[in-house]
Amino acid sequence: MAVIRIGAVSAHFGRNLEAGIERVAGLIAQARAEAVGLLVLPDAALGGYVDLARPDPETLPPSIELDGPELGRVAALAGEIVVCLGIREASGTQRYNTAVCLSGDGILGTHRKVHQPAGESLAYTAGERFAAFDTPIGRLGMLVDYDKTFPESARTLALDGAEILACLSAWPTSVTNRAPRMADDRQSRLFDLYDCARAAENQVVLASSNQTGTMGGMRFLGQAKVVGPGGDVLARTWSKAGMAVAELDVAAEIARARRVLAHLSERRPGAYA
Template sequence: MIRIGAVAAHFGRDLEFGLQRVATLIDHARRSGVALLVLPDAALGGYLADLRHPDPESLPPALPVDDPHVRKVAALAAEMVVCFGFCEADGDQRYNSALCVTGDGVLGLHRKVHQPVGESIAYSPGERFAAFDTPVGRLGMLIDYDKTFPESSRALALDGAEVIASLSAWPTSITNRAPRMAQDRQSRLFDLYDQARAAENQVVLASSNQTGALGGMRFLGQAKVVGPGGDILARTWSKAGIAVAQIDVRAEIAIARRVLNHLTERKPEAYG
């Protein structure tokens, strides 16, 4: 049995303030016995303030993987497995990236593949989905829009991922904002995708998200842990907090796949 925590919290441009918030969240999670903590996308430096027309002069700070701020998160993680998002600098390229770390260093890196309109002004796209081994099992990561596409999670599941960490800075609808967040189209889709991606692959999914606002963006929160049957085990709703669920990941996956095993019963030859 392990405890998985998915975070809903606000992060802006101030890197030092972001690190302090990360430290506080890790401390709270540690006191709750969490072994895997999934922080939101853009936890270091914040997300874009305008998704349709990003201002090149006010983009998130770009950090190399060996930046001191990144190393500080790994040091804070210590024995815990922690996933978090940041703007990665690699030469002249900028990526919307997620890192999975412990105190021993980097376990995995994912660069967001699928980009909504406008994001290509700020970031280069990633090119692949790959799972990796961690002290809490085999893990894969998604960022934001990646989870809209079933192939993203399926590629991770086929690569052996038992847990998918889905890190988001997911806003309310930009084109048709509802008066109440619960009625917002993107709010409904966010929950739908989380449950569907877990159920169709029969894996555990930990979904984090930003809260609050940045520029014209208003973020949903709605962090949650979803079981391999698509059932929500813990959630934060729209408020900031940590959704914590205790689960025997391999046992629950085995139960879900005991009769109907979606991965082994695929018919790839019929999908062309």
């Protein structure tokens, strides 16, 4: 893999699908101007996230089919750029919190969020698997939001050959015990901790996006970032809207991280049972 530029986005997305696609178009244009090859947009970029503080069946996000016109428009906008974004996927009678990876060639891979926090089952059915897939910028794995809390999620993708993890989030401040300052919020600390830990323990590159602003009773953290395979933050947005961009040779950085201590090959699965 050659040197690529990875962009991870913090931005607000609400219920209006047309406004969401226009915002995606603007971010893709910015990414293209900055020669970004992989652009990771937040969870629920098209249609917004469910308000877990006050889940209401009457105000759930709109549903989108994988072969529908909305994702077709995004693919056309993406062109040569690999873009990851989140939707509320309609599949028959089921609805999933789904991360979609696409380019001008169409959908490259999908991931249905497996782990659900309290209240989310009112809006989504849980996914059942983690699998990496090949893209023009390398082998990629995706996580949605709460998935990255569980080490097994990222480890499964790394063992499946993922070189880059795209973590798409709509991650809020603490709903039950919000701190006066966002920097002191427990969920703010955990969001950063999980990003760095998942990259370092698997020695992969991680691009973490997140929503900003509010949805009902929730306030989203932002804090988009690109993390290297040693757990070091290469670029970040902090709590503001923006795009964190880092340029790196993914294969070379992973090889360097694994030169002396190779976590995946040095595992002892027999001792973990």
